[in-house]
Amino acid sequence: MACWSRSALAADPLNSSNRPDEPPPPITAPGDPRLNDEPAHNEFNLVPVLGGSTDLGFGGGYFAGLARVKQGVVPFLWNIDSSGLITFKYSAHSGFSSPYQDLYVRLTVPRLFGGPLRLEVRPSYTWENIDYFGMGNASSRENADDNPNPDYSKYQRGHPQFDVDVRVRLVDHLSGRVGFRYIYNSINVPQDSQLAEDLRSGSPEVKHLIGETDSHSVVLFKYGLQFDTRDNETTTHSGTFDTFDVKLSPGGTPAFPYRYGEATVNLRGFVPLGTRRITLAARAVGDWMFGHVPFYELARFDDTYALGGTLGVRGVPAQRYYGKRKVLGNVELRLEVATFRALGKWLTLGLAPFFDAGRVWADDEAQPELDGHGLGLKYGYGGGVRVQSGSSFVIRLDVATSPDANPISGYFSAGQMF
Numbered sequence: 001m002a003c004w005s006r007s008a009l010a011a012d013p014l015n016s017s018n019r020p021d022e023p024p025p026p027i028t029a030p031g032d033p034r035l036n037d038e039p040a041h042n043e044f045n046l047v048p049v050l051g052g053s054t055d056l057g058f059g060g061g062y063f064a065g066l067a068r069v070k071q072g073v074v075p076f077l078w079n080i081d082s083s084g085l086i087t088f089k090y091s092a093h094s095g096f097s098s099p100y101q102d103l104y105v106r107l108t109v110p111r112l113f114g115g116p117l118r119l120e121v122r123p124s125y126t127w128e129n130i131d132y133f134g135m136g137n138a139s140s141r142e143n144a145d146d147n148p149n150p151d152y153s154k155y156q157r158g159h160p161q162f163d164v165d166v167r168v169r170l171v172d173h174l175s176g177r178v179g180f181r182y183i184y185n186s187i188n189v190p191q192d193s194q195l196a197e198d199l200r201s202g203s204p205e206v207k208h209l210i211g212e213t214d215s216h217s218v219v220l221f222k223y224g225l226q227f228d229t230r231d232n233e234t235t236t237h238s239g240t241f242d243t244f245d246v247k248l249s250p251g252g253t254p255a256f257p258y259r260y261g262e263a264t265v266n267l268r269g270f271v272p273l274g275t276r277r278i279t280l281a282a283r284a285v286g287d288w289m290f291g292h293v294p295f296y297e298l299a300r301f302d303d304t305y306a307l308g309g310t311l312g313v314r315g316v317p318a319q320r321y322y323g324k325r326k327v328l329g330n331v332e333l334r335l336e337v338a339t340f341r342a343l344g345k346w347l348t349l350g351l352a353p354f355f356d357a358g359r360v361w362a363d364d365e366a367q368p369e370l371d372g373h374g375l376g377l378k379y380g381y382g383g384g385v386r387v388q389s390g391s392s393f394v395i396r397l398d399v400a401t402s403p404d405a406n407p408i409s410g411y412f413s414a415g416q417m418f
């Protein structure tokens with residue numbers, strides 16, 4: 001098992017020296033002789049964790065990464081990363097349960113066959129005990145909070161999934177992207193749940209948005225454009241990363257019943273504030289779903305939860321708001337506090353105060369009875385800790401609060417927020 005390369009972490013030039021116990025200064029010139037000093041080698045990291053989130057429970061699992069790196073090749077020759085997590089919750093009504101189980105393995109090859117093709121292959125499996133409090137931006141928790149059944153807001157979804165994505169560079173910084181996805185969705189809606197009740201007695205608009213709840217398959221064809229000027233895709237200090245993605249499901253058959261699409265604009269910017277150790281990071285997202293959309297996707301964007309969860313509006317509970325249209329934004333101030341050597345690896349410790357906000361709309365046409373009136377902004381704020389090891393692995397811990405939180409939310413995950 002190879003350890004992380006100490007040369008993979010670029011030190012702040014203000015703190016670099018020739019002492020053997022500090023990382024070497026970064027390589028910036030293409031002709032620097034050190035580019036060929038070190039042969040290609042593996043960086044491996046395996047982190048057992050006790051974590052999760054207040055939304056989905058806490059439990060155990062792992063984060064792992066195996067990267068083939070070479071000096072002067074950014075970020076790596078290839079990378080295999082994997083994560084597994086199972087969480088548990090306890091309630092007086094149902095005792096211990098496992099609301100979330102997730103496993104994925106992803107292969108990334110930035111330069112397939114040595115050319116400008118980037119390949120990602122990602123098989124995964126997820127099982128979730130999911131919340132549903134109603135449709136739209138004005139949905140309320142009152143029915144669930146007043147119901148004697150503590151699982152009144154819950155339904156279950158299990159989904160094995162297989163993704164293949166290929167990205168090709170069109171011109172400098174601009175790439176095109178095509179991909180394919182297959183998902184099988186196993187869905188269970190308890191008859192005494194709010195989701196089942198809305199199907200029986202909800203308004204015509206709510207019934208239309210929920211649709212069917214039987215188990216089914218979905219095939220998606222994915223297309224996109226990416227404009228990327230980041231200095232590093234794992235921990236970015238400068239540049240932008242902007243994407244426009246479209247997913248289309250042909251559907252219309254008994255086995256593949258959903259014919260729908262999704263268009264997502266995701267803009268990210270990174271500005272160093274005087275030094276590489278302080279970075280202002282910001283993101284703005286717009287997401288529009290159209291057609292016969294599966295009801296569970298209405299709480300999501302870009303394969304993750306939107307207003308809530310670890311990659312959306314932190315502090316707001318995951319799956320809290322459902323709608324076809326969504327906007328959200330995030331601002332982080334990323335501070336690299338210290339770089340040090342521990343357990344044979346170079347580590348960088350960082351802090352990140354943040355503010356997130358967003359809104360959803362239930363459908364394409366105005367639905368004030370579901371979305372309310374006015375701005376209706378949902379928001380959360382807090383701070384986090386980041387630990388970077390090597391050139392391709394980051395662990396983050398975030399704590400956030402929100403008017404929707406009870407009283408705070410915590411998240412533990414691999415990779416930066418965006």
